[in-house]
Amino acid sequence: MSAEIRMERMTSPEIGAAIEAGVTTVVVAAGAVEQHGPHLPLFMDAEHGDRLAVEIARRLGGALVAPTIRVGWSAHHMAFPGTVTLERETFLAVCRDYCSSLAHHGFRRVCFVPSHGGNFAPLAEARDAFNEAAGPGCSVDVYADLAEVIGVWRRVAEGEAGLGARVGGHADIAETSIMMAMHDGIVREELAECGRLTTPEEEPELIRRVLNDGFASVTPNGILGDARGATARLGEKMIAALSDRMAAHFAR
Known part of the structure; x- marks a missing residue:
C-alpha cells in the first residue's frame, strides 16, 4: 500500500x-x-x-x-x-x-x-x-x-516569545509565522505591520461586525492583531499545537 x-x-x-x-x-x-x-x-x-x-x-x-x-x-x-x-x-x-x-x-x-x-x-x-x-x-x-484556534495561537506566541497580545486571528503574528514555516521567502517581511489589536473579550462583537459590515470596517490594512515578530520556528510550533488539538x- x-x-x-x-x-x-x-x-x-x-x-x-x-x-x-x-x-x-x-x-x-x-x-x-x-x-x-x-x-x-x-x-x-x-x-x-x-x-x-x-x-x-x-x-x-x-x-x-x-x-x-x-x-x-x-x-x-x-x-x-x-x-x-x-x-x-x-x-x-x-x-x-x-x-x-x-x-x-x-x-x-x-x-x-x-x-x-x-x-x-x-x-x-x-x-x-x-x-x-x-x-x-x-x-x-x-x-x-474558532475561539480555541486563536487561544492555541496566543498560548504558543506568549509561551515561546512573550508576544501573545499580537495574535488577533488574521494576518497576525500567528498566520505570518505559519506562512514562514511553510514557504521560505514568500512573506513580505518589510511590510508586516500592526493592524486592529483585539482582546478575547472583544472578539465575539468584532466577529459580528466583520461578518455584517466587512473586514475593512474594522481594519483598513486587513490585519487583526500584529504581524511583527513572526518567525518560522514560531510557525512550526503553532502548526504542531493546533494539529494536536x-x-x-x-x-x-
Whole structure:
C-alpha cells in the first residue's frame, strides 16, 4: 500500500486498496483565497489547510487526506483586491458533494478542518445536512471552535516569545509565522505591520461586525492583531499545537 496519504497524489487503485485495508477516515480542509494584509499571499488559508489536514491525518492514523477546498466563503473580505469568494450556499453545496462522493467510495468518517475563520460557523451549522448527504454508513464531523484556534495561537506566541497580545486571528503574528514555516521567502517581511489589536473579550462583537459590515470596517490594512515578530520556528510550533488539538477533537 502506498505511503502517500494525500488522495490527489495517489492513484485510484491505491485509494481503493487503502479503503479495503481499513483506511476509512478522510480529512477535508476548507480554506480560502483572500486578502491577508500587505505582507501575506492570498493562499494563506488554503496552504494552511493543506498542512493541517496532513498533520491531523498522521496523528489519527488510518486516514487519508482529500483535496483541500481552496476557495471558501470570504464575502466579508471583498473590499480587498484579489479576494475570491463562493456564495455561502455554493460553498456548503461543494462540501455536501464531497461528503456524498467520499461516502460512495467506502469512507466511513469525514473530518472537516476549517482553516479560514469564515468557514467555521457555516460548516458547523451544516453538519446535519452533511451527514444526511453521506448516508447512514458514514459519519461527518466538523472542528468548529474558532475561539480555541486563536487561544492555541496566543498560548504558543506568549509561551515561546512573550508576544501573545499580537495574535488577533488574521494576518497576525500567528498566520505570518505559519506562512514562514511553510514557504521560505514568500512573506513580505518589510511590510508586516500592526493592524486592529483585539482582546478575547472583544472578539465575539468584532466577529459580528466583520461578518455584517466587512473586514475593512474594522481594519483598513486587513490585519487583526500584529504581524511583527513572526518567525518560522514560531510557525512550526503553532502548526504542531493546533494539529494536536484538532486531532484530539476527532479522536474523541
